[in-house]
Amino acid sequence: MALELHVLAYYEQGEEDGRLRAGVNRLEFWRTQDVLRRALPPAPSRVLDVGGASGVHAEWLAADGHEVEVIDPVPLHVKQAGRLPGVTARPGDARDLPYGDGSYDVVLMLGPLYHLPERADRVQALAEARRVARPGGLVAAATISRYAGLHDGLRTARYFEREVRALKDEVLATGHLRPTGDVDLFTDAYFHDPDEIPAEFAEAGLADAVRYGLEGTAWLMVDMDAHLDDPERRALVLEALRAVETAPTLLGGSEATWGSSPPDSVRGDPHQPGGWEVPPPAEGWGRASADHGTRLTGGTRLTRFVRLGV
Numbered sequence: 001m002a003l004e005l006h007v008l009a010y011y012e013q014g015e016e017d018g019r020l021r022a023g024v025n026r027l028e029f030w031r032t033q034d035v036l037r038r039a040l041p042p043a044p045s046r047v048l049d050v051g052g053a054s055g056v057h058a059e060w061l062a063a064d065g066h067e068v069e070v071i072d073p074v075p076l077h078v079k080q081a082g083r084l085p086g087v088t089a090r091p092g093d094a095r096d097l098p099y100g101d102g103s104y105d106v107v108l109m110l111g112p113l114y115h116l117p118e119r120a121d122r123v124q125a126l127a128e129a130r131r132v133a134r135p136g137g138l139v140a141a142a143t144i145s146r147y148a149g150l151h152d153g154l155r156t157a158r159y160f161e162r163e164v165r166a167l168k169d170e171v172l173a174t175g176h177l178r179p180t181g182d183v184d185l186f187t188d189a190y191f192h193d194p195d196e197i198p199a200e201f202a203e204a205g206l207a208d209a210v211r212y213g214l215e216g217t218a219w220l221m222v223d224m225d226a227h228l229d230d231p232e233r234r235a236l237v238l239e240a241l242r243a244v245e246t247a248p249t250l251l252g253g254s255e256a257t258w259g260s261s262p263p264d265s266v267r268g269d270p271h272q273p274g275g276w277e278v279p280p281p282a283e284g285w286g287r288a289s290a291d292h293g294t295r296l297t298g299g300t301r302l303t304r305f306v307r308l309g310v
């Protein structure tokens with residue numbers, strides 16, 4: 001199963017490793033940590049990070065004490081992730097995972113669904129995640145919202161460029177982004193309507209998933225980068241997003257949206273003072289030096305956590 005050549009060429013540019021480490025995309029990183037740390041089983045657990053790229057999440061998961069394997073079709077990513085302490089990496093495709101049934105406590109799929117425009121392929125990838133997760137384990141997958149590209153275009157005023165507008169309008173109509181060589185907009189990708197997700201998950205044997213908005217509409221904030229640099233403001237943003245993360249009416253607007261396992265598996269309560277803690281940024285992740293966000297701000301990500309065989 002081959003990765004589409006444009007997608008391979010896009011990731012071989014090597015920008016994925018820095019994408020979440022600086023700029024506005026730190027919000028995606030911290031919110032990913034926040035949601036995952038509440039949903040993961042206690043360390044050490046066996047985590048398979050499908051489409052884990054250079055290991056940006058694998059790195060902190062391993063530091064938290066989990067055993068992490070990254071599988072990714074991009075050779076550069078496999079090389080980068082495989083150098084990280086406590087992380088193993090191998091090439092492979094989400095639709096055909098080379099692991100036995102039930103071999104992982106947690107399967108993450110935070111990226112492959114963006115690049116599988118055919119519904120049958122997405123369902124197959126999710127079914128593979130379900131198969132290799134143990135009964136009672138956790139599957140988390142991310143999608144990008146169909147509506148975020150429009151909002152990003154309006155925010156950046158790129159929507160007024162004719163070619164960009166045509167591409168974004170096609171995404172609204174079909175979900176499929178097919179950038180031409182002339183337009184610098186991410187790469188071939190599929191953007192979900194949040195309402196498509198439950199049926200795709202259910203068809204893959206992952207019923208009753210809960211959708212979580214990962215970044216709410218905070219990604220549209222003016223000066224987000226500067227606010228994230230301020231620890232108090234960052235904590236307030238993360239707290240606010242946690243409080244609204246499951247509001248269904250916000251799912252289409254959030255830049256990054258997540259799903260969750262059933263509520264009893266989520267530790268902490270955003271409605272209780274001190275009921276949860278905002279995770280600290282990873283060491284060395286200081287002030288933003290660059291904004292890698294604009295190329296990927298196609299929109300909302302939706303991630304769903306599913307606990308199997310509760």
Ligand SMILES: C[S@@+](CC[C@H](N)C(=O)[O-])C[C@H]1O[C@@H](n2cnc3c(N)ncnc32)[C@H](O)[C@@H]1O
Pocket residue numbers: 003011016020050051052053054056057071072073074077092093094095109110111112114115
């Ligand atoms: C936007 S990156 C996300 C990386 C990381 N998981 C994160 O959350 O930041 C998407 C990743 O999915 C990978 N990918 C694309 N198609 C895939 C497929 N069919 N199977 C597995 N991984 C795939 C890409 O190589 C890339 O590393």
